[in-house]
Amino acid sequence: xxxxxxxxxxxxxxxxxxxxxxxxxxxxxxxxxxxxxxxxxxxxxxxxxxxxxxxxxxxxxxxxxxxxxxxxxxxxxxxxxxxxxxxxxxxxxxxxxxxxxxxxxxxxxxxxxxxxxxxxxxxxxxxxxxxxxxxxxxxxxxxxxxxxxxxxxxxxxxxxxxxxxxxxxxxxxxxxxxxxxxxxxxxxxxxxxxxxxxxxxxxxxxxxxxxxxxxxxxxxxxxxxxxxxxxxx
Ligand SMILES: N[C@@H](CCC(=O)N[C@@H](CS)C(=O)NCC(=O)O)C(=O)O
Numbered sequence: 001x002x003x004x005x006x007x008x009x010x011x012x013x014x015x016x017x018x019x020x021x022x023x024x025x026x027x028x029x030x031x032x033x034x035x036x037x038x039x040x041x042x043x044x045x046x047x048x049x050x051x052x053x054x055x056x057x058x059x060x061x062x063x064x065x066x067x068x069x070x071x072x073x074x075x076x077x078x079x080x081x082x083x084x085x086x087x088x089x090x091x092x093x094x095x096x097x098x099x100x101x102x103x104x105x106x107x108x109x110x111x112x113x114x115x116x117x118x119x120x121x122x123x124x125x126x127x128x129x130x131x132x133x134x135x136x137x138x139x140x141x142x143x144x145x146x147x148x149x150x151x152x153x154x155x156x157x158x159x160x161x162x163x164x165x166x167x168x169x170x171x172x173x174x175x176x177x178x179x180x181x182x183x184x185x186x187x188x189x190x191x192x193x194x195x196x197x198x199x200x201x202x203x204x205x206x207x208x209x210x211x212x213x214x215x216x217x218x219x220x221x222x223x224x225x226x227x228x229x230x231x232x233x
Pocket of ligand 1: 008011012013014035036037039051052053054065066067068103
């Protein structure tokens with residue numbers, strides 16, 4: 001049985017997990033979760049009580065959450081994949097460091113902007129949150145710009161699951177209109193290298209409900225009800 005990834009729309013960071021599953025060549029099904037409407041239902045909270053995406057129903061029917069855990073779970077099932085590295089190697093450490101940075105500093109920088117997106121906020125509160133978010137996003141990009149010195153991808157010389165995850169979050173810069181990514185040439189270069197990747201294009205087509213290209217390991221959508229029926233008690 002293929003695992004089922006619960007991906008959030010609009011603009012969920014689960015986008016990066018779709019890209020990673022494609023790169024790993026791991027067949028998977030998808031369950032589309034509208035945020036916050038469906039994410040906050042009692043039905044979805046049986047999968048993730050925090051009402052967040054991504055979540056995964058594993059091949060054995062266990063529900064699990066947290067992007068990093070899901071990415072590492074998938075990678076562990078494709079140990080020869082060219083987008084990971086053997087445990088205990090410096091490259092393995094670099095991939096995990098990149099994932100942790102993305103999951104905390106980079107992801108968290110956008111939190112004030114998402115708050116403004118989801119809540120009616122005006123006046124000084126709006127100005128303060130906007131300034132806080134823009135400052136944090138700039139700081140995270142400045143750090144990434146330095147970290148990318150001498151390396152083409154998040155963790156070094158070849159692409160990894162960290163680059164897949166980067167793409168799911170990096171696009172928020174454009175969505176929230178924070179600033180032009182070209183201010184940070186190495187971050188811009190990484191984004192440009194990823195934008196035409198077939199898995200990135202596929203994830204976008206899935207999100208936008210456009211016709212999908214051939215040659216993917218995506219095995220189709222399931223409804224939330226069907227996914228729940230496959231969950232182990
Ligand atoms: N720590 C979680 C955070 C997940 C998270 O916050 N996901 C967002 C979407 S990217 C979400 O589900 N938000 C709920 C909502 O906006 O309704 C992870 O790394 O996976």
